[in-house]
Amino acid sequence: MQKILIANRGEIALRVMRTARRMGIKTVAVYSEVDRNAPHVVYADEAVLLGPSPSSESYLVMDKIIAAAKETGAEGIHPGYGFLSENAVFAQKVTDAGITFIGPRPHAIEVMGNKLAAKETVADYDIPMVPGIEEAITDIELAKKIGDEIGYPILIKAAAGGGGKGMRIVDRREDLAEQMARAISEAKSAFGDGSVFIEKYVTSPRHIEIQVMADNHGNVVHLFERECSIQRRHQKVVEEAPSAVLTPELRERMGEAAVRVAKSCDYTGAGTVEFLLDADHNFYFLEMNTRLQVEHPVTEIITQLDLVEHQIRVARGEKLAFTQEDLSIHGHAIEVRVYAEDPFNNFLPAIGTLETYVRPEGEGVRLDDGYREGMDIPIYYDPMLSKLIAYGANRGEALERLKKAIEDYKIKGATTTKEFGKFVADHPAFVSGDFDTHFVKQYWTEEAQAEFLKGDMEVAAAAGLKLFLGASHRLRTVQSRPTNWSAENRC
Structure with a gap:
């Protein structure tokens, strides 16, 4: 494989291209009209x-x-994440065209792309499941019966869903009919499939995912976990590896379960198995993402592996260059996703022009981005600007480096979630590791936002006063007696 096309844009396109270039592989970018001068287009060979x-x-x-x-003679296509990355039809079309799809086989994408099909697939592999019904339903009376059996609260989920769409938490039996109708309607609108299923809602859950890598020769390993519990609208905003709460024994059990999930669908390449972890450290299978994850850098850092490189090697038919026994955790890494969103207005998109864009630098800092100063943020795509990652010998060091990197990262012209990342990094619950997926709901309240803004305004006011006093001192002039120079020299 001497040339690959990256079927994506922005930071992930650049991320894949950098690894390909290091491996001596030429790259082809694709772009839309608004992305004509984007960094990923400029960086590519074609x-x-x-x-x-x-x-x-x-x-x-x-x-x-x-x-x-x-047209360009690309022998492989890397889909990145988002867009067509988890589309089994696309993977099959690429394969049928005689081009290597740098990802799992179409069958694995199809099976794991539907939550009900995924649960059915892994049922014989001793994978812990959340209590509930393993089939799609639309019958309200049946739904009520299931709710009574497993107990409230319950969770209604779109079978073909993702990103929190088609999902409803129901606390009371009398609310079930209305919430189920809404979930079905939203699922139809988002995915063209109104199938929903019901399961027990796990209170105070943590979202823990396990990275897996598999080759075409039957070798499957896990690359440890990522903690992804800081979320807004059921979508991740802060991730770290390893988790602050997993013991070595629990890590091993969850890793082994993830490997069994991958084997159940004959998986190849990089994938992620997601679990819910309850307050008693019981874990339950949630779903499998059949692509590279946004948060993959934290795993790369603690394993010292380039996941994109191994995706490409697996796609070329090579065996994994390591076994499970070869892998170990090195240090700690934390990632903050920086979106063009207003965290003080329910994280709504807040695009603009990047009038100032200064990347943070320093030891233990990595920034994956696809923007440069002066660029407009298009309205057509996901509003993520970058992923800011800090790492250190331990969690404490990684956290301190993250705080400094957030301060050094200068963005003007668009409202971003960078300040929310600062709030998380400073919050006692996050610092202690005692948090769950309700972090935003519990702590990012209107009162907390007002207090946070007040603190920022006080800092800005103090800085402004210091600048004013310094400028006043430098501009102070020596007083002199008035003269009639003007009058005397007029002509």
């Missing part, structure tokens, strides 16, 4: 215009991407 700015006319058009690969 670039092909897909079409207009909306993703439905560019990054999601399978035939255009495959045609671009054929």
Whole structure:
């Protein structure tokens, strides 16, 4: 494989290209009209215009991407994450075109892309499951019966869902009919599939995921866990590795379960098995993501492995270069996703032009981004600007480096979640490791936001006063007696 096309944009496209270049592989970028001068386009060896700015006319058009690969002679396609990365039809089309899909086989994507099918697939592999029903339902009376059996609160989830869409928490039996109708409607709108299922809602859960890597020769390993419990709208915003609460014994059990999940669908390449961990440290299978995760850098840092490199090697048919016994955890890493969103307005998108954009630097700091100063943030795509990662010999050191990196990261022209990352990094619950997926709901309250803004305003006022006093001192002039120089020299 001498040339690959990256079917994506922004920071993940650049991330894949950097590894490919290091491996001596040429890269092909694809882009929409609004991304014509984007960094991933400039960095690539070749670039092909897909079409207009909306993703439905560019990054999601399978035939255009495959045609671009054929036109440039690319032997492989890396999908990144998002867009077509978990689309089994696309993976099959790429394969049928004689091009290597740098990811799992279409069957694995299809099976794990549906939560009910995934649960059915892993049922014979001794994987802990959340109590509930393992089939799609629309019957309200049956739903009430299930709710009575497993006990409230319950969780209604879209079978084909993701990102929190088609998901409803129901605390009382009398609310079930309304919430179920809403979940079905939202699932149909988001995924074209209104199938929902019901399971027990795990209170105070932590979201723990296990990175797996598998080759085409039957070798499967896990690369330890990532803690992903800091979320807004059921989507992650802060991740770290390793988790602050897993014991070596629990880590091993969860890792082994993740490997069994991968084997259940004959998985190849990089994937992530997600679990819920309850307050008593019981864990339950949630789903499997059949792609590279946004938060993969924290795993790369603690394992000292390049996951993209091993994705490419597996796709080329190579055996994994390491066994489970070869792997160990080195230090600690924490990632903050920086979105063009307003955390003080329910994390709504807040795009703009990056008038100032200064990247943080220093020991233990990594920034994966796809923007430069002066660029506009397009309205057409996910508003994530970057991933800010800090790492150290231990969690404390990583956290201190993260705080400094947040301060050094200068962004003006768009409201971002950078300040929310600062709030998390300073919060006693996060510092102690005693938090769960309700962190935002519990701690990012209106009162907390007001207090946080007050602190920032006090700092800004103090800095402004210092600047004013310093400037006043430098500009102070020696007083002199008035003269009639003007009058005497007028002519």
